[in-house]
Amino acid sequence: MEPTLDQVVSWVKEAASMARQMRQEDLQVHHKSKADLVTEADTAIEAFLIDKIHTNFPNHSIKAEESGQHDGDQEDEWFIDPIDGTLNYAHGLPQYAISVAYACKGELKLGVIANPPMQEYFYAEAGKGSWLNGKPIHVSETQELIDSMLITGFRYHLLDTPRSNINNFIRLSHEVQSVRRLGSAALDLAYVACGRVEGFWEIDLSPWDVAAGILLIREAGGIVSTLHGEGHLLKGSVDILAANPVIFPKLQAILNEEHAKPL
Numbered sequence: 001m002e003p004t005l006d007q008v009v010s011w012v013k014e015a016a017s018m019a020r021q022m023r024q025e026d027l028q029v030h031h032k033s034k035a036d037l038v039t040e041a042d043t044a045i046e047a048f049l050i051d052k053i054h055t056n057f058p059n060h061s062i063k064a065e066e067s068g069q070h071d072g073d074q075e076d077e078w079f080i081d082p083i084d085g086t087l088n089y090a091h092g093l094p095q096y097a098i099s100v101a102y103a104c105k106g107e108l109k110l111g112v113i114a115n116p117p118m119q120e121y122f123y124a125e126a127g128k129g130s131w132l133n134g135k136p137i138h139v140s141e142t143q144e145l146i147d148s149m150l151i152t153g154f155r156y157h158l159l160d161t162p163r164s165n166i167n168n169f170i171r172l173s174h175e176v177q178s179v180r181r182l183g184s185a186a187l188d189l190a191y192v193a194c195g196r197v198e199g200f201w202e203i204d205l206s207p208w209d210v211a212a213g214i215l216l217i218r219e220a221g222g223i224v225s226t227l228h229g230e231g232h233l234l235k236g237s238v239d240i241l242a243a244n245p246v247i248f249p250k251l252q253a254i255l256n257e258e259h260a261k262p263l
């Protein structure tokens with residue numbers, strides 16, 4: 001038996017109300033490292049979602065940010081980021097998400113991303129489309145970089161390395177209206193899917209950050225690939241590029257130029 005989109009959306013809506021509720025209470029925060037936090041909401045929401053999956057689909061395998069790999073049938077795989085944008089959440093900023101995706105035989109089938117404070121629920125089903133709160137969504141039709149807004153992110157542990165992403169940020173900032181850094185990769189991808197921004201890229205994300213967003217964008221008519229076209233999007237650390245189909249090759253050309261430079 002396969003999960004349905006309605007089922008996963010209803011779990012994520014419950015998880016979203018947990019996130020809102022816990023944010024209003026005295027939130028316990030622990031440091032994994034300087035800029036990598038985990039709150040009690042991350043742990044509680046992840047446990048809630050894993051319980052829903054295990055109860056309904058006991059044989060499925062799960063990759064979840066806080067508890068790691070839950071072994072099961074490799075053909076049926078779930079990806080969970082209980083709070084994407086934990087740093088924002090811990091500081092009381094509303095830019096955070098819950099992201100859940102389901103893949104069968106390596107193909108993404110369902111993806112749901114919630115922004116609890118705005119009560120925005122983005123969801124997609126393979127071959128059927130993408131929606132925001134019940135309305136179909138599409139990537140933007142913007143054709144020119146100069147009319148585009150982009151989003152990116154910076155990993156703290158890469159800041160002083162050649163993979164810091166700073167040169168990409170500077171280079172693209174000259175070409176577009178603006179490049180934002182909002183702090184939740186899952187929501188950034190959802191915003192590409194619904195056409196609020198033209199594109200997103202980031203270096204060294206994890207499968208649970210991107211799985212639901214990849215399906216949302218593809219079903220909304222956009223393109224997603226690894227940054228330089230090599231490797232796999234869902235197997236481990238991933239450098240990702242996503243955009244509307246006209247802007248995508250333009251971004252890829254600029255990002256590849258930077259990549260090709262000698263260190």
Ligand code: IPD
Nearest residue numbers: 083084085086153154183184185
């Ligand atoms: C982080 C967010 C952030 C991105 C980081 C991620 P987390 O996820 O998606 O936007 O820049 O790379 O790790 O840790 O808040 O789940």
Ligand code: CA
Nearest residue numbers: 065081083084
């Ligand atoms: Ca997280």
Ligand code: CA
Nearest residue numbers: 081084085209
């Ligand atoms: Ca994340």
